[in-house]
Amino acid sequence: MSGPCNARLRDEDDLSACCGSSHEAIELDDVSVSYGDEAVVTDVALRIPRNAVTALIGPSGCGKSSLLYCLNRMCDLIPGCRTRGSVRFGWLDNERLACDPTILRRHVGMLFQRPGPFPFSIRRNIEFALRQHGVRARPDLDERVEWSLREAGLWDEVRDRLDRPALGLSGGQQQRLCLARALALDPSVLLMDEPCSALDPISTRKLEELIRRLARDRTIVLVTHSLPQARRVADHVALLWKAEGDAGRLVEHGHARRFFEQPHHAVTREYLSFA
């Protein structure tokens, strides 16, 4: 989908890369993260397949979120955070993304643990990002607002209250609004950092169904503590692990069914035994 609507974003020009062997993946090459002098993730080499859900799992503190933040360079915004290695999006023009984190973050959207809508109306929450990317005409804004709310499965619940405060929505609705806000910019990658941890089981199921649907034409990287959730939604799984005194390392990754049914590493077997 090269744009959900007629209205185009200012920087929605062609960022497609020429085909190459890694065209269908995000390639992480020896990615390491540290805060000050403390290394928290070291030498992660990982291929994240395009248009699929990859779950990043592992015990608390092993560096899942830190690794996730390398994918849209949010780590650049964290004081004291330094990264090494490279992240390349096979289907995008990486040279242009490297020059402009704003364009990178438009292509690589983010959903956080706690829903964080702005204290504006539902409509303005979505328009805010659109205006920053050059969409100004009222019909264009309206079209994108409706499209993204539909994509996030929220349109029918809010179509009659678009000008009411977003903070008046339930937690699950707020999280889907944040998803709509990210989707409005038509990202090809969505990063999700434990997006269901503040939601009840019904809202969790709704969001998981959305994740599955969105992965038909988007690449989703999901950090989750829930092994049952990883089993339900992930096509691929990557396990990070941190031994005492060491930084987080990638232990094992692969297709979800193989990963859960025939884990190769003793550490993976041990971790899965806690499910």
Ligand SMILES: Nc1ncnc2c1ncn2[C@@H]1O[C@H](COP(=O)(O)OP(=O)(O)OP(=O)(O)O)[C@@H](O)[C@H]1O
């Ligand atoms: N802004 C920061 N400054 C300093 N250290 C940090 C910062 N953010 C994270 N860390 C440290 O980096 C390590 C990895 O944290 P991170 O949040 O990436 O792990 P995680 O696997 O996502 O953990 P959790 O599952 O508990 O969210 C931890 O030791 C944490 O204390």
